[in-house]
Amino acid sequence: MSLRAIVLFLLLVALGCAADEHHSDGGRAVVPRGGGLIGTPWESQFSTKSAVRFRDEVTVAAQLGWDEHGHLGNETLEAQARQAYANVAKALETGGATLQDVVEETIFVTDIAAAMATLPSVRRAVYGDNATVASTLVEVKRLSDPKGQIAIKVIAKLDIPTPRGGSRESSSGGGSGRGRGGRSRGMGSGMGGGSPY
Numbered sequence: 001m002s003l004r005a006i007v008l009f010l011l012l013v014a015l016g017c018a019a020d021e022h023h024s025d026g027g028r029a030v031v032p033r034g035g036g037l038i039g040t041p042w043e044s045q046f047s048t049k050s051a052v053r054f055r056d057e058v059t060v061a062a063q064l065g066w067d068e069h070g071h072l073g074n075e076t077l078e079a080q081a082r083q084a085y086a087n088v089a090k091a092l093e094t095g096g097a098t099l100q101d102v103v104e105e106t107i108f109v110t111d112i113a114a115a116m117a118t119l120p121s122v123r124r125a126v127y128g129d130n131a132t133v134a135s136t137l138v139e140v141k142r143l144s145d146p147k148g149q150i151a152i153k154v155i156a157k158l159d160i161p162t163p164r165g166g167s168r169e170s171s172s173g174g175g176s177g178r179g180r181g182g183r184s185r186g187m188g189s190g191m192g193g194g195s196p197y
Helices: 003-021 041-045 077-094 112-127
Strands: 033-036 051-054 057-063 102-109 134-139 150-157
Touching (some): 051 077, 077 150, 102 112, 112 134
Parallel strands (some): 102 134
Antiparallel strands (some): 057 150, 102 150
16 A cells, blocks of 8 residues: 555544534534523623533523523413523523423422422423423422522433434434434323323
């Protein structure tokens, strides 16, 4: 093998490794790790990100029902929950994800009895009737905002094509993957019997 062929081969290998690190996902460059901001005051105050993407996972920090100015104007748990999910959706977008990509959520509430009565209908509106979201409900003494009644933290998984043009398969088997179309998520695995929390 000539020196020129060896150099060309090594160059192609190096380019292939770079493609593994930064390949394309539907026209968007996939960055191995990055953070996103949604504009709430606490992001700069605490030097944090609302969402962080690492490879095919987007982790969203617990979102309260704050408006774009960082104020809780809604007094009811239901209104705060709907706004918190809207903030989660906004944070997910910064990592290239949507609510349909969510696989796990942790919901922190200050009144678990009120949450058990209110959240099922809110979550159905967010995820649909046949969810595949693992959900945990936790009662806490208080949240970072004294008027806050709910904070929602989620983890989303993205389907990213492999550098060779294939797609990663879903861990649930069947090889169908979790394409964006046709997925429906709602009350979690507990919906069929007993509490989803």
